[in-house]
Amino acid sequence: MNLILAAGTQTRWNAGDIVGLPKIKQLVDIDGETLIENIQHKFKDSIVVTNDKDIISKSQKYFNPEQPTPTIGCLFSTRDLWEEWTVILLGDTLYGRNTKKLIARQKEPIMFYGDKGEIYAIKFHISISYLVVFAINQIVSSPNFDVRYGKLWNLYRQMNGFDFREHLIGDYFTIVTDCQDFDNKEQYLKYAKSKEIRK
Numbered sequence: 001m002n003l004i005l006a007a008g009t010q011t012r013w014n015a016g017d018i019v020g021l022p023k024i025k026q027l028v029d030i031d032g033e034t035l036i037e038n039i040q041h042k043f044k045d046s047i048v049v050t051n052d053k054d055i056i057s058k059s060q061k062y063f064n065p066e067q068p069t070p071t072i073g074c075l076f077s078t079r080d081l082w083e084e085w086t087v088i089l090l091g092d093t094l095y096g097r098n099t100k101k102l103i104a105r106q107k108e109p110i111m112f113y114g115d116k117g118e119i120y121a122i123k124f125h126i127s128i129s130y131l132v133v134f135a136i137n138q139i140v141s142s143p144n145f146d147v148r149y150g151k152l153w154n155l156y157r158q159m160n161g162f163d164f165r166e167h168l169i170g171d172y173f174t175i176v177t178d179c180q181d182f183d184n185k186e187q188y189l190k191y192a193k194s195k196e197i198r199k
Contacts, residue, residue, distance in 0.1 A: 002045060003088055003089065004090070005091060013185060026091045036055055036058050048060075070151065092182050108172060110122070110125070112173045115175060119156060156173070
């Protein structure tokens, strides 16, 4: 089961008004198709997790999450869809071939994929799904919880026993170098420009 989380609030994306770019980052152009379509073509039989009608219009299959934000809330909303192997992908990320291969081959009970700054994907087996649910519940039940704690990094920290203020890479983490996420419009423009230079 491949689940593409695409229910964010687009806060950083909409911080700058750049003419010619869509209001939704999942709809930026990647080689003649939208980013969300690109992810669906790379990861077959994906379900896009969103409540945005424009993203839904580009989705082969979609699921409307009961809790669209924060990210771990959106992930938690998909728990009834989890199968023997579940891959969590992000709708604002361009995935490279190497990352796709690494995810397909991985047989550890859980694995996070990212670099020092970002987590781009998670793959886990149904046998440890209860640990994912437990970790999410621990995070959201924290007396000091706010949306900043709702990121995938904090799920990783919780599952490794790290403090939320620590930025460490421990077990069950694969470094990938061929992914690009688009948090803001400047990141996309930099990607588009570099693509033009390489032509």
